[in-house]
Amino acid sequence: MTLALVEHENGFPDELSLEMLTMARDLAAQEGEDLEAVVIAGEEPVTEELGAHGVETIHRVTHERLDAYAPEAWGESLAQVARETNAGTIVGPGSDRSHEVLAHAGAVLDAPMATNCVDLEVDPGGSYELTRQRWGGSLLEHAHLEGDVKLVTAAEHEYSIEAAAEPADPTTETMTPSLEDAHFRVQVDRVETGTGEGIPLGEARVVVGGGRGVGGPENFDQLEELADLLGGTVGSSRAAVNEGWRPHDDQIGQTGAKISPDIYVACGISGAVQHMVGCKGSERTLAINTDPEAAIIQKADWAVVGDLHEVVPALNEAIRERQ
Amino acid sequence: MHVLACIKRVPNTGASIVLTDDEQHIDASNLGFTMSPHEECAVEEAIQLTEDHGGSSHVLTLGPSEADEQLRTGLAMQADEATLLETDGEEWGPRATAAAIARGIEHQGDGENPFDVLLFGNESADTANYQVGVHVAKRLGLPCVTGIKSLEIEDGTAIAGREVSGGEEIYRVDLPAVITVKEGINEPRYASMRAKMRARNQEIPTLEPAGESGPGTLEKIRLEAPQTDDSEAEILGEGPEAVPDVIEVLESEVEVL
Ligand SMILES: Cc1cc2nc3c(=O)[nH]c(=O)nc-3n(C[C@H](O)[C@H](O)[C@H](O)COP(=O)(O)OP(=O)(O)OC[C@H]3O[C@@H](n4cnc5c(N)ncnc54)[C@H](O)[C@@H]3O)c2cc1C
Ligand SMILES: Nc1ncnc2c1ncn2[C@@H]1O[C@H](COP(=O)(O)O)[C@@H](O)[C@H]1O
Numbered sequence: 001m002t003l004a005l006v007e008h009e010n011g012f013p014d015e016l017s018l019e020m021l022t023m024a025r026d027l028a029a030q031e032g033e034d035l036e037a038v039v040i041a042g043e044e045p046v047t048e049e050l051g052a053h054g055v056e057t058i059h060r061v062t063h064e065r066l067d068a069y070a071p072e073a074w075g076e077s078l079a080q081v082a083r084e085t086n087a088g089t090i091v092g093p094g095s096d097r098s099h100e101v102l103a104h105a106g107a108v109l110d111a112p113m114a115t116n117c118v119d120l121e122v123d124p125g126g127s128y129e130l131t132r133q134r135w136g137g138s139l140l141e142h143a144h145l146e147g148d149v150k151l152v153t154a155a156e157h158e159y160s161i162e163a164a165a166e167p168a169d170p171t172t173e174t175m176t177p178s179l180e181d182a183h184f185r186v187q188v189d190r191v192e193t194g195t196g197e198g199i200p201l202g203e204a205r206v207v208v209g210g211g212r213g214v215g216g217p218e219n220f221d222q223l224e225e226l227a228d229l230l231g232g233t234v235g236s237s238r239a240a241v242n243e244g245w246r247p248h249d250d251q252i253g254q255t256g257a258k259i260s261p262d263i264y265v266a267c268g269i270s271g272a273v274q275h276m277v278g279c280k281g282s283e284r285t286l287a288i289n290t291d292p293e294a295a296i297i298q299k300a301d302w303a304v305v306g307d308l309h310e311v312v313p314a315l316n317e318a319i320r321e322r323q
Numbered sequence: 324m325h326v327l328a329c330i331k332r333v334p335n336t337g338a339s340i341v342l343t344d345d346e347q348h349i350d351a352s353n354l355g356f357t358m359s360p361h362e363e364c365a366v367e368e369a370i371q372l373t374e375d376h377g378g379s380s381h382v383l384t385l386g387p388s389e390a391d392e393q394l395r396t397g398l399a400m401q402a403d404e405a406t407l408l409e410t411d412g413e414e415w416g417p418r419a420t421a422a423a424i425a426r427g428i429e430h431q432g433d434g435e436n437p438f439d440v441l442l443f444g445n446e447s448a449d450t451a452n453y454q455v456g457v458h459v460a461k462r463l464g465l466p467c468v469t470g471i472k473s474l475e476i477e478d479g480t481a482i483a484g485r486e487v488s489g490g491e492e493i494y495r496v497d498l499p500a501v502i503t504v505k506e507g508i509n510e511p512r513y514a515s516m517r518a519k520m521r522a523r524n525q526e527i528p529t530l531e532p533a534g535e536s537g538p539g540t541l542e543k544i545r546l547e548a549p550q551t552d553d554s555e556a557e558i559l560g561e562g563p564e565a566v567p568d569v570i571e572v573l574e575s576e577v578e579v580l
Contacts, residue, residue: 069492071469096445099453100469106454107461110537112418115446115453131547134449139340139349140547141450147539185466186496193490206579230579238360248507254448255360255506263577273336284577286569287556295338297556302572306562314563318570319580 002028003087004055005078005098006037011046016093018053018161020154023120024091025054025164027152030122031088037170038081040074040101041066047170054164058172059085063179069097070187075104077177082109082149084175088126090149094156106151113151114143118158128152136254137280138273156258157281199233201250201257206232206265207282209252211275212239213268213289213308220245222312223267229319235259237269253278267308271296288312324378324476326369327438329424329459330362330397332390333449339548346545349449358393360506361444366397367511368474368504369442376476379403381431381438385423387412391527398522399514405525406431408532414450414543416536421458423534428463430530436463436499440481443503445470460501467501468494472508 004024006017013021021035028035036057039045045058061077078101082090090105092098094116106113118140119131127146133155134141145152201207208227210220220234227234236246238253252259254274260281267288269275276299279285287300288308297303304311334351341350369380382397384390385408394405408427415423431437441463443456453469460467473484473491479498484491486505496502514522559568574580 072467096470099446100457103454103457104461107458110418110539112416112536112539112541113452113454114541115451129544134451134546135336135340136451138336138549139449140549142544142547144542144544145540146542150539186468186494186500188492189495190493191487191490192484192493230573232579242510244510251507263573263579271338273338273340285556286559286572292558297558299551300556302559302569303556304559304561304565304569306560306565310563311565314566315569318566322570322580 001033001085001087002031002035002089002091003059003082003085004035004037005090005092005101006039006045006050007093007095007098008039008042008045011043012049013053014093015161016095016098016154016156019157019159020091020093021053021055022159022162023117023154027089027091027120027122028054033088036085036087038078040077045172047172051168051170052163054168055170056168058170060172060174061177062174063176065179065184068188070184071100072104072186073179073183074101076108076179076183078102078105079108080177081175088149090151092151092153094154098153102151102153109149111149111151112145112147114145115153116155117152118155120152136274136277138254138277201233201235201252201259204233204259205262206230207235207252207259207261207263208232208265208267209235209237209269210240210246210267211237211269212243214240214245215268215309217245219309222309222316225316226265226312229316232261237272237275266296266300267312269296270294271299324372324376324439325381325437326372326378326440326442327381327383327428328362328365328369328397328402328442329455330358330366330382330384330393331444331447331449332356332384332386332393333359333447342546342548346547347543348546356389356392358396359444359448361446361448361504363511364506364508365442365444365504366400366402367509369440370401371509372440372476373403378439381406383424383427384408385415385420385427385532386410388529394527395522395525396514398525399519400512401518405527407527407529409529410532415534416541417450417452417454418458418536419534421455421462421534422536423532424455425459425462426533427530428459436465439498440476441465441499441501443501445503445505456501456503463501465499465501466496467503468496469503471502471504474502474504474508
């Protein structure tokens with residue numbers, strides 16, 4: 001049986017969980033088994049929604065101490081459901097929280113885990129031939145996963161959200177795990193809400209990125225102006241963050257934000273793979289760079305070869321004149 | 324306070340990833356090796372904690388003998404000590420790595436974990452298994468918080484913050500604890516030339532790692548650099564004279580003007 005960890009908000013699976021259900025349903029079909037879901041704590045899951053995505057049984061985990069998120073308790077609960085249901089595979093979405101919970105469950109069950117999968121084929125013997133991301137998606141690994149219990153996660157935004165060809169009518173089984181104090185050594189104490197200023201990078205329709213070529217913190221003013229004129233927001237490369245010109249929150253890439261704007265304007269950025277994996281979701285890219293050989297020029301749709309300190313102000317002025 | 328930072332030697336990559344002919348590794352002959360930004364921050368955090376609270380900072384890696392280069396980077400940043408768990412350079416999975424690191428840690432304390440804070444990256448730069456920190460914690464019986472971007476220590480308790488959509492989750496955890504961090508928690512320092520020189524000659528104890536990885540396996544078959552769209556960009560022009568063409572594409576193709 002295939003057991004999917006579903007993260008939800010008000011009972012509805014979140015985006016990454018829906019993507020994961022596409023992968024999990026395919027896996028269950030290849031194994032000729034049922035797809036079952038685990039929902040830990042929180043509101044009652046909306047059964048129709050999970051049924052529409054092919055879930056046959058919902059295991060709802062409730063416990064008086066599980067109100068606030070506690071990673072070890074979640075991992076232990078997931079492991080207990082897996083044991084009780086004799087699950088051969090535990091599937092999770094590609095979120096930080098799911099990776100954490102599955103890592104705990106994997107430690108409890110002493111089972112191997114393949115993170116960020118993009119393709120899974122079941123062998124006749126029951127092991128998996130899989131493809132997973134390395135380097136934040138800049139590299140793929142073909143691997144073989146084998147074990148009585150296997151854990152896998154679906155890479156972010158690699159599977160599309162698809163309803164099952166035939167919706168299921170899931171039954172819900174409530175279970176209360178047996179948990180000890182030690183499982184609650186780590187639990188969310190409180191949540192501080194952010195200030196929510198400006199457009200978050202991940203949601204911006206236009207992103208103007210600045211790299212080492214910008215040359216200093218004050219020169220980002222021109223980029224800010226361009227972003228304002230286009231209704232977008234400013235991001236940066238790691239080099240600009242390391243120089244102390246921008247806060248880390250602005251960083252785009254493997255260890256920064258992932259963006260998916262209609263256009264990414266990359267100014268003074270060379271196009272290193274770890275930067276570019278953060279921009280994979282961009283519809284179009286315009287590069288402004290003095291070096292016609294820069295990798296970003298190969299990777300962009302349009303390029304201006306030139307000094308950004310001349311090009312950007314001229315562009316800003318031309319846009320202002322039109323308004 | 325005794326603080327440990329675990330780091331991993333990984334190839335540098337640059338503008339494109341080149342594989343070795345057998346498709347088993349990244350060809351690092353041009354660009355050399357580095358450590359993940361998350362782990363650079365783990366080292367910085369270890370040093371800052373001992374600067375603020377006294378005690379000593381320690382960096383540890385499991386890797387080939389050449390991984391002493393990354394340990395020396397940590398020493399040059401002002402970590403006090405380093406340990407190499409020396410392998411033949413083949414990849415160890417996260418479970419075997421965690422088992423070996425847990426043993427290495429106990430070895431440092433004559434059979435018991437001697438560290439108050441054990442720092443890891445949230446995920447490794449190359450394989451991103453999201454497991455080594457959690458498994459080390461499990462083996463040592465310690466609590467573990469992951470993905471931390473702010474950390475304070477008060478009277479033996481860690482107050483750790485993790486970014487979530489719309490805000491920050493705050494955890495309070497009694498030490499000793501495993502804490503995995505993300506880039507952004509601090510700004511790693513640059514090592515001075517003098518510190519680099521000194522680190523070059525510092526003695527690094529080497530241990531032979533032992534780690535089994537339980538039932539089941541995840542085995543690499545080969546690596547593949549994914550196809551990228553390398554159709555050349557359309558060059559709109561040179562310098563400010565390209566501006567009218569830029570306006571044109573922004574207006575008619577992207578429709579943001
Ligand atoms: C594990 C790991 C994770 C990483 N994660 C990230 C990440 O999340 N995000 C990230 O960005 N990087 C990341 N990096 C770093 C990455 O490899 C590069 O070092 C970094 O992206 C380079 O930044 P840059 O392009 O601004 O600088 P450079 O590579 O120095 O490029 C500067 C560019 O500016 C151009 N230029 C110079 N002057 C001008 C001018 N006046 N006008 C126009 N153009 C000019 C130059 O021609 C050059 O192309 C990571 C590295 C590792 C090892
Ligand atoms: N070979 C290693 N030596 C030391 N630390 C490691 C090693 N591999 C992983 N780690 C640590 O564990 C973290 C998580 O790794 P991973 O589980 O592979 O994502 C990394 O960021 C490192 O801090």
